[in-house]
């Protein structure tokens with residue numbers, strides 16, 4: 001099982017499709033309802049960032065199986081403006097939603113693994129994994 | 134049984150008891166249960182999920198709408214989970230910062246610690262107590278040749294920036310050549326250091342004096358520092374120890390006026406920081422007169438006991454809540 005499915009993100013409705021894709025896969029993999037909600041929330045945050053800051057991009061969801069350890073990976077990709085100050089952005093209290101704990105640091109805490117790569121004027125790639133317990 | 138299963142079981146017990154007989158006792162237990170949840174770092178969406186699980190057990194025939202409404206509630210709870218996690222991470226960070234400050238404070242204490250030198254002619258007493266963790270007051274004794282050089286400084290501003298600034302002053306003073314030990318020249322020198330290195334919104338007041346045991350003369354100069362007192366034993370009266378001068382760091386070209394005073398047997402030189410005169414009691418600021426009468430009350434004692442007693446009384450008057458760093462130094466001529 002190593003099939004990646006992707007959703008193009010160009011407008012707000014696409015965020016819903018990305019969530020739906022993630023939820024279906026999470027359900028299929030056997031994630032409980034809380035983890036399903038966490039995964040879809042992470043997808044929402046990443047997709048909304050693409051829509052707001054990069055204009056367009058895509059969200060890909062892939063099931064993973066590493067030596068029997070199963071999980072789900074979200075990959076958010078765009079060729080937007082990139083993030084200048086990644087370190088700052090990953091600090092609590094930096095997001096425009098200030099104090100709600102959302103945004104990228106919130107996504108990092110919701111998921112088990114998180115990595116971000118971003119180059120100014122080239123784009124951003126964020127990947128976040130949740131393991132099945 | 135995992136911790137989570139135990140919680141589920143307990144929740145199921147409490148909930149079924151409550152649903153049978155809606156008593157305040159069970160509600161109270163529910164409230165205590167929520168403390169346990171927090172202790173185990175159960176996030177809000179986990180609790181909702183727990184509730185769903187238990188309701189499924191208790192009411193297998195629950196209507197679809199009811200069941201679905203719980204899923205909706207769970208989704209709506211995620212935002213609170215976000216906030217809860219951020220709170221946890223900020224709390225961890227704060228604890229970490231606090232322990233770092235703790236370490237820095239004790240480093241500062243060791244760095245700034247100044248031993249009180251011994252002189253046959255002088256009895257010396259010192260108290261210096263920070264209001265917060267780090268002390269923005271600074272005092273320094275140096276025995277150079279036969280003389281005693283003494284500095285008292287206060288940063289306008291408190292906390293960590295003030296304390297860092299103090300460390301800089303200490304090293305600037307330590308690196309001055311011995312012949313610069315004339316108080317007014319020393320202040321001119323330090324003033325240039327401060328003007329160049331310290332942010333313009335931070336000011337430092339300083340008093341510097343040199344006691345020469347051969348002549349029993351006290352040479353001194355001041356940079357905007359809270360005036361101390363001189364006690365004249367022959368007249369049995371206290372006078373302000375005025376040393377006019379601009380605070381350090383305002384202008385590169387400030388010069389300082391040299392002062393000197395002869396000290397007789399039994400006379401005292403009293404130096405302080407504004408934390409002493411800005412003691413606030415329920416009746417308002419402490420008057421300088423009151424400090425003088427406190428010193429008078431204890432002046433039959435050795436210098437160290439005078440300063441400690443005065444500090445204790447002022448601390449008690451402020452209900453043990455120091456508002457500013459407190460430094461009080463007394464030099465008493467013995468022979």
Ligand SMILES: Nc1ncnc2c1ncn2[C@@H]1O[C@H](COP(=O)(O)OP(=O)(O)OP(=O)(O)O)[C@@H](O)[C@H]1O
Pocket residue numbers: 045049050053054078080081082083089094095096097098102103104105124
């Ligand atoms: N894909 C992206 N491309 C370019 N910049 C981005 C991208 N994602 C995030 N950023 C930048 O990083 C910042 C922080 O994003 P984050 O999602 O943490 O918070 P936010 O979007 O400002 O607020 P919210 O809490 O509502 O999500 C954004 O303000 C934006 O400047």
Ligand SMILES: [Mg+2]
Pocket residue numbers: 045048049103104
């Ligand atoms: Mg965002």
